Amino acid sequence: MRERGVALAETLELTIGYSSRRRCVRVMEHLSVSAGSGELVALIGRNGAGKSTLLRTLVSLQPPIGGTVRLQGRDLHTIGSTMLPRIVSYTSTEPVAERNITVREAVSLGRFPYTNWIGAMTSADREAVDLALEDTGMLELAGRRLDSISDGERQRTLIARSLAQDTELLVMDEPTAFLDLPSRYGIVSLLRKLTREKGKCVLYSTHDLDTALNEADRIWLMHGDGITEGAPEDLILSGTIAHAFESPLLSFSSHEGTFSFVRGKRRGIALGGDAPALSLTEKALGRCGYTVDQKADVKITVKREKEGWCWTIAEGSQTRSYSTLYDLMVHLPEE
Amino acid sequence: MRDRLPSMKLSLTMTGLLLVTLLLFCADILFGGTPVEAADVVKALLGAGSPESEIIVMEFRLPRALTALIAGAALSVSGLLMQTLFRNPLAGPDVLGISSGAGLGVALTVLTLSPLFAFSADSPLQGWGMILAAWAGAGMVMVIIMAVSSRMRDIMTVLIVGLMLASAISAVVSLMQYFSNEAMLRTYVIWTMGNLGNISWQQLRALTIAALAGMILAFVMVKPLNAMLMGDTFSRTVGVRMKSTRVLLLAAASILAGSVTAFCGPLAFIGVAVPHVARLLFRTTDHRTLMPGTALCGAAILLASDLISTVPGGGHIIPVNTVTSLIGIPVVLWIILGKNAMGGRR
Structure with missing residues (x-):
């Protein structure tokens, strides 16, 4: 001591x-x-x-x-x-x-x-x-x-x-x-x-x-x-x-x-998938005004695949997939 | 062990420089405007030469060489002090208007006072009078520059203020010239060209005493000078009394530059350029080495300039200022351009 x-x-x-x-x-x-x-x-x-x-x-x-x-x-x-x-x-x-x-x-x-x-x-x-x-x-x-x-x-x-x-x-x-x-x-x-x-x-x-x-x-x-x-x-x-x-x-x-930055009013979005991309995805979503809410209508799933990570966004019956978080964020649903 | 090698190299460089200075000193006595045989010069020095050669050697060449030796050392050390004090590589007696200040003091004595009191050129009063006036003028400009540089962090501002001061002073001097008589005017103009030869033994003695005093004062300050390399705040926290240190350094620099300027005129570029030559030669920033190194370099360079100014024409002596400028200007340019080139040299 x-x-x-x-x-x-x-x-x-x-x-x-x-x-x-x-x-x-x-x-x-x-x-x-x-x-x-x-x-x-x-x-x-x-x-x-x-x-x-x-x-x-x-x-x-x-x-x-x-x-x-x-x-x-x-x-x-x-x-x-x-x-x-x-x-x-x-x-x-x-x-x-x-x-x-x-x-x-x-x-x-x-x-x-x-x-x-x-x-x-x-x-x-x-x-x-x-x-x-x-x-x-x-x-x-x-x-x-x-x-x-x-x-x-x-x-x-x-x-x-x-x-x-x-x-x-x-x-x-x-x-x-x-x-x-x-x-x-x-x-x-x-x-x-x-x-x-x-x-x-x-x-x-x-x-x-x-x-x-x-x-x-x-x-x-x-x-x-x-x-x-x-x-x-x-x-x-x-x-x-x-x-x-x-x-x-x-x-x-x-x-x-x-x-950390205070975020304004947030919208809920459901999120699931594999670590460590999961927490990073949550961080990126936070920046775009979203907060994770598993009951929300829109759901994002992140999976590790052979060639890299893949994000799938499901909105009702529509699904779209992206290979980078940047692409995902650009295509997040508008208001 | 690690420290032994550089210190041996250092004493070798210092000894070499001392030898070069001695050699140049001898050469400066041997060669001059009027050719005198080397043997006659030695005889004259020993007091056994012909009356003619004795006059040339004892009344002209020896005082001239001694003046070059002392003036070169004094001006250069003054420049070194100012560069550390102002944290400015371009600081020096002539650049910051210190020489102009000294010049104003001299102009006052030569152009206005001496006709009034009818000083003879050789009177001891004029010797010390001129020195005191030059000190006062140099010190005045130094104090103004110091006051400005304590308020303005920017180096360029200080330099510009120095240039403005020099211009203002030269305007005042012009005015004095306009109203003075022809003989006095001639004395003053010749003085401004820089002359190592116009000095009597009496004046030389005054110069020697003043330069020695300035040198001793400067040498006592090497430790605080070294601390100042790390900045004012550091110096204060290790116990340097900044106010009194500044005053003493200003006094030493003014005494050194003022005394030389009083008798030899404003010798161009020696004060600014020589400390850099010494830094290059000794590859150190330590004033314990730089101070004697700068003094020797300054003496050697001014002796060499004097030799060049007397030898080539054969009979003609060109103003020593032309030579010192031609040597000094490239060094100053190298400092300015080298600062920018520094990044590339890594």
């Missing part, structure tokens, strides 16, 4: 926002959440909910308007600027300024808080960099330039840089943005591995609900009334997730923990 001691990062009645001499914009108030060692914490919420603002406040890139942030049990403002980079690392969505930098050079910069005035690397620093490259699977690509690798590999490089910084808490703003599905899963499973094998606490913001609800130990959910935390399943059961992402177009299934 993971250690459950003092929270590594916690906020107490935190107010986040932007303040200048002229005015003060409060983005969110009364935020009290925490994250522990060895936990993967996903911060979710709708666009503009203040996810980035919260993360930036946690790493001291902007001051809190009110309330407290504690890292390793210490108030954030009492941690000096030389100490803070050894406790928390941060990866933003800001693009890397110099695209010609090599992977190894970029990861080496993670040692910044530990090197001397000129940034000379000791053998301990080099070992830390090698280890970070190995843990993220980037050792082979260490000599490549950042503009010659894929987006997923670039994200891994930034994670390696955070690892090289050797902090207990890793904060990442949308590390899976712009990535394709396998890369997204690759990144999240890497983050998960770091929490399990290295005991790191990884806090990341994301719009990828599926992965977050499946993989995170804890969810910080930002919604209109503040922030709610808990295991993904807790938030599903309490209905907080469904409430936070409420929209006339979406319905949330607490059973599966997934969102």
